[in-house]
Amino acid sequence: MHKKIKSIVLIQARLSSNRLPAKAILPINKLPIVVLASLRAGNTGKKVRVVTSIDQGDDLIESELREREIDFYRGSLNNVLQRFVESIDGYDDSALVFRLTADNIFPDGKLLDDMENYYLQNDCEYLVCNGESSNAPYGVSVELFRAQHLRESLKKVKSDYDLEHVTPFLSRNFKKSFFTFNSSKKFSNYRATIDTFNDYLLISQVFKGFIDPINVPVYDLVEELAKCSKNVLECNTSKFVLGCAQLGMKYGITNKNSQPSNQESLKILATAIDNNVAFLDTAMDYGTSETVIGNFLASTNTHHRTSVITKLSKAKDFLENCHQEQIHKIILSKVENSCYKLNTKKIDYLLIHNFDDINYMNGEVFKVLNKLVNQGIIGSLGASIQSEEELDKALEISEIKLIQMPFNILDTRWNKLIEKIKLMKSKRNLIIHVRSVFLQGLLLSDDEDHWKKANINDGKKIISLLRGILERTNYISMAELCINYVRSQNWVDGILIGVNEENELIANLQTFSNKLRGNEFFEKLLEDLPKFDDTTLNPAFWNVNE
Numbered sequence: 001m002h003k004k005i006k007s008i009v010l011i012q013a014r015l016s017s018n019r020l021p022a023k024a025i026l027p028i029n030k031l032p033i034v035v036l037a038s039l040r041a042g043n044t045g046k047k048v049r050v051v052t053s054i055d056q057g058d059d060l061i062e063s064e065l066r067e068r069e070i071d072f073y074r075g076s077l078n079n080v081l082q083r084f085v086e087s088i089d090g091y092d093d094s095a096l097v098f099r100l101t102a103d104n105i106f107p108d109g110k111l112l113d114d115m116e117n118y119y120l121q122n123d124c125e126y127l128v129c130n131g132e133s134s135n136a137p138y139g140v141s142v143e144l145f146r147a148q149h150l151r152e153s154l155k156k157v158k159s160d161y162d163l164e165h166v167t168p169f170l171s172r173n174f175k176k177s178f179f180t181f182n183s184s185k186k187f188s189n190y191r192a193t194i195d196t197f198n199d200y201l202l203i204s205q206v207f208k209g210f211i212d213p214i215n216v217p218v219y220d221l222v223e224e225l226a227k228c229s230k231n232v233l234e235c236n237t238s239k240f241v242l243g244c245a246q247l248g249m250k251y252g253i254t255n256k257n258s259q260p261s262n263q264e265s266l267k268i269l270a271t272a273i274d275n276n277v278a279f280l281d282t283a284m285d286y287g288t289s290e291t292v293i294g295n296f297l298a299s300t301n302t303h304h305r306t307s308v309i310t311k312l313s314k315a316k317d318f319l320e321n322c323h324q325e326q327i328h329k330i331i332l333s334k335v336e337n338s339c340y341k342l343n344t345k346k347i348d349y350l351l352i353h354n355f356d357d358i359n360y361m362n363g364e365v366f367k368v369l370n371k372l373v374n375q376g377i378i379g380s381l382g383a384s385i386q387s388e389e390e391l392d393k394a395l396e397i398s399e400i401k402l403i404q405m406p407f408n409i410l411d412t413r414w415n416k417l418i419e420k421i422k423l424m425k426s427k428r429n430l431i432i433h434v435r436s437v438f439l440q441g442l443l444l445s446d447d448e449d450h451w452k453k454a455n456i457n458d459g460k461k462i463i464s465l466l467r468g469i470l471e472r473t474n475y476i477s478m479a480e481l482c483i484n485y486v487r488s489q490n491w492v493d494g495i496l497i498g499v500n501e502e503n504e505l506i507a508n509l510q511t512f513s514n515k516l517r518g519n520e521f522f523e524k525l526l527e528d529l530p531k532f533d534d535t536t537l538n539p540a541f542w543n544v545n546e
Contacts, residue, residue, distance in 0.1 A: 239493065408437050483512070
């Protein structure tokens with residue numbers, strides 16, 4: 001039995017990493033990473049324990065820790081949550097537990113002390129330092145909670161995902177608070193974790209400039225990281241969703257070129273990942289898009305850094321002549337084919353592309369998809385909607401975790417449902433992504449023929465009105481106006497933007513650095529715009545063959 005203590009730091013470590021094998025014992029300033037992480041976390045006197053597995057490969061971790069008299073516990077390789085709970089056996093339920101990972105060597109004792117003080121002063125349940133909400137680089141991650149919360153998690157969770165990742169139950173069931181880096185500088189776009197060899201080289205470079213790697217303050221490391229990092233834009237990409245239709249097919253009314261070359265597609269994806277774009281959006285019917293994404297993620301070992309959204313083909317196109325008992329097998333085959341193309345074992349988000357398919361064959365399609373979620377083949381379900389009626393219905397379906405809908409500066413169709421969106425988001429986990437921000441490029445076009453194809457005969461007038469609005473905002477381009485209008489909507493979680501070349505992506509990403517203006521600012525400017533209907537707002541009704 002261990003002596004009861006006020007707090008303990010648990011550092012998760014293993015050698016069987018798929019992305020960078022044996023990274024826990026790679027040296028930084030002559031110290032193995034797991035050792036450096038432990039010594040930094042304990043440099044103000046906190047109790048630190050490395051939580052590793054009984055797998056034979058982790059004997060090397062034990063050897064390094066024993067040599068430096070660092071405490072450790074060894075438990076189950078796959079049931080990491082159980083390993084954590086066992087490691088605090090004997091500690092009081094009220095004890096504070098910090099969770100770190102061994103590839104996370106920036107946090108120091110001062111940061112943990114500050115978090116503990118904040119936790120106690122604000123009566124927190126689950127305190128997190130991570131990402132944009134904390135103004136912290138990706139990988140500077142610390143979680144703080146009570147021992148009783150960890151034990152409750154083990155009693156209640158059942159999925160392999162929860163058991164492996166330790167804290168998803170806490171995130172879902174306890175009030176989450178964020179500890180914020182106190183700095184006027186923006187750090188959240190930088191990357192401080194060690195998942196790849198390039199990460200290792202970067203972090204080695206950061207620590208190289210400090211004589212004492214154990215006691216250098218975390219803020220000094222972050223400042224040095226900003227100097228050493230390359231290809232990272234000073235912008236807020238938390239709402240940026242990269243639309244990848246263009247990577248697999250020609251897409252958009254104004255697109256006169258073919259799809260980007262494979263080389264250009266890889267540059268687009270690499271720049272998106274480097275700038276922490278959290279979602280890549282594709283579909284089974286977007287030509288070779290899934291394959292392009294899958295090849296990139298596999299070759300760069302970056303699937304863990306982003307979530308992929310794909311969409312099911314229209315059910316009628318592949319189920320029309322099948323018997324009901326064949327539905328499960330056929331849909332499973334479609335999903336597995338997407339997994340194969342995306343080089344993954346699980347689809348992060350699968351969206352129903354045609355909303356009517358929810359009721360296809362008496363709802364059997366939707367039932368099958370939910371079974372695949374329960375089986376872990378699909379992470380979460382979503383729906384792509386086109387109309388107010390579809391949105392209204394989708395909001396009522398609890399299994400739908402992500403709704404993708406068209407929305408742009410001309411689109412007022414959703415006004416009556418915005419309050420319902422906000423209500424449902426307050427009741428359950430629901431993500432809203434919007435597409436058609438540029439209306440397939442139409443809003444960026446001064447070509448009256450393009451507007452005529454979208455059933456606007458007096459395109460010159462609309463173009464003039466939009467240009468007038470642009471001038472009054474002082475934005476540089478129509479793209480900036482369109483993006484920032486959508487950014488101003490507090491019910492929007494993600495903005496889907498597709499590009500044909502890397503420079504176009506960079507320009508769109510930089511737009512996210514603009515100071516965010518309130519919705520009221522835009523609404524006054526848009527008063528003179530006429531109301532548009534589906535014949536213009538839904539590209540399915542466009543006269544694209546004219």
